[in-house]
Amino acid sequence: MFKFIGVVFGFIFLGFWGGLFGFFIGSFFDRMRAYGSGGMNPLQNAMRQAVFLETLFISMGKLAKADGHVSQDEIDHVEQFMQKLGMTADHRMQAIAWFKQGADQVFDIKPTYGKFMSVCGNTKDLKQVLLVYLIVMALADGHFHPAEEALLGEIAGYLGYDQATFKRLIEMVLNQSNFGGQANSAEALEGAYKALGVNKDSTDAEVKRAYRKLMSQYHPDKLMGQGVPEDMIAMATEQAKEIQLAYDLIKKSRNI
Numbered sequence: 001m002f003k004f005i006g007v008v009f010g011f012i013f014l015g016f017w018g019g020l021f022g023f024f025i026g027s028f029f030d031r032m033r034a035y036g037s038g039g040m041n042p043l044q045n046a047m048r049q050a051v052f053l054e055t056l057f058i059s060m061g062k063l064a065k066a067d068g069h070v071s072q073d074e075i076d077h078v079e080q081f082m083q084k085l086g087m088t089a090d091h092r093m094q095a096i097a098w099f100k101q102g103a104d105q106v107f108d109i110k111p112t113y114g115k116f117m118s119v120c121g122n123t124k125d126l127k128q129v130l131l132v133y134l135i136v137m138a139l140a141d142g143h144f145h146p147a148e149e150a151l152l153g154e155i156a157g158y159l160g161y162d163q164a165t166f167k168r169l170i171e172m173v174l175n176q177s178n179f180g181g182q183a184n185s186a187e188a189l190e191g192a193y194k195a196l197g198v199n200k201d202s203t204d205a206e207v208k209r210a211y212r213k214l215m216s217q218y219h220p221d222k223l224m225g226q227g228v229p230e231d232m233i234a235m236a237t238e239q240a241k242e243i244q245l246a247y248d249l250i251k252k253s254r255n256i
Contacts, residue, residue, distance in 0.1 A: 048120050052130065055116040057095045059134055059155065061102025062109050066147040070103055077137065113158035125217045127159045128169070129236060135173045172197050173239075175246070189253055192246035204256050211247040215240060 057078075064074040078099055082092050101107055120126050134155065138148040149170075156166035175191040193199050196210045216222065218240040220233045 048123075048126070051116055051119045052126065053095070054098055055112055056130060056133065057098035058102035058107075058109065058112050059130075060137060061099035061104075062107070063102075063134060063138055063148055063151060064099075065103040065105060066151045067145045068147075109155070110158065113155065117158070117160075121160070125223060128217060129223060131156060131159060131161070131166075131169065132173055132239065135170060139174070168197055189249060192249045195243060195246040196250070204254065207247070207250055207254075211243065214243045218243070 060078060060081075061070075064070045064078075078095075082095055087095060102109065102112075116130075131152070134152060138144060138152060152170075153163060153166055156163070156169075161169070171194050175194040190200075193202070196207060196214065198207050198210045202210075218236040220237065223233060223236055
């Protein structure tokens with residue numbers, strides 16, 4: 001509708017170039033009407049989801065092989081993940097192919113992240129969810145292999161994170177757990193501060209601001225709108241629960 005109006009009025013007042021300009025302006029308003037001012041074209045969203053999953057499975061393969069061999073536990077982890085996503089047989093074959101591609105020692109992962117950044121690079125939350133998920137996967141066996149940490153640091157660089165920010169993110173993920181049963185533990189309180197990326201000397205306002213920022217990053221609707229597959233939202237929801245527990249522990253200790 002707006003596209004047609006823009007072409008007509010643009011052509012009447014400014015000729016051919018006016019009509020062309022009107023076409024682009026009208027197209028913009030048509031998209032606004034169809035998807036809302038904060039919405040996203042479903043085709044763009046689908047493309048982001050596809051690139052996100054490709055990058056994720058390739059990275060999972062690279063991460064699994066980082067210490068020199070792919071363990072059965074890591075294979076089982078990927079299988080469980082695919083089942084959770086409810087993938088069809090064809091999609092499972094594609095995901096396995098991506099995983100094997102990443103697990104090839106001679107495979108260069110850098111172009112994969114070049115593609116990811118060209119499609120998803122303007123969505124900070126999507127980049128962080130990808131990196132956090134890979135950190136969580138690396139920690140699934142209970143320890144952080146130096147080769148895994150080095151690879152994750154390389155990936156963080158491709159995503160635009162400096163090493164200091166990457167280290168803080170690892171510390172936050174490491175500490176975003178087990179607050180529920182340690183309410184009176186000084187160690188748990190210290191971990192709660194680290195989980196929010198603040199410290200005991202931070203003001204109440206700074207703590208609240210860090211908490212709200214993290215909760216916003218893990219909001220399901222926001223993540224789905226940016227391209228995170230719906231079935232992966234569960235991981236973000238779990239992180240949000242741990243962040244809430246950490247914040248509640250800090251609030252209790254400060255009587256706020």
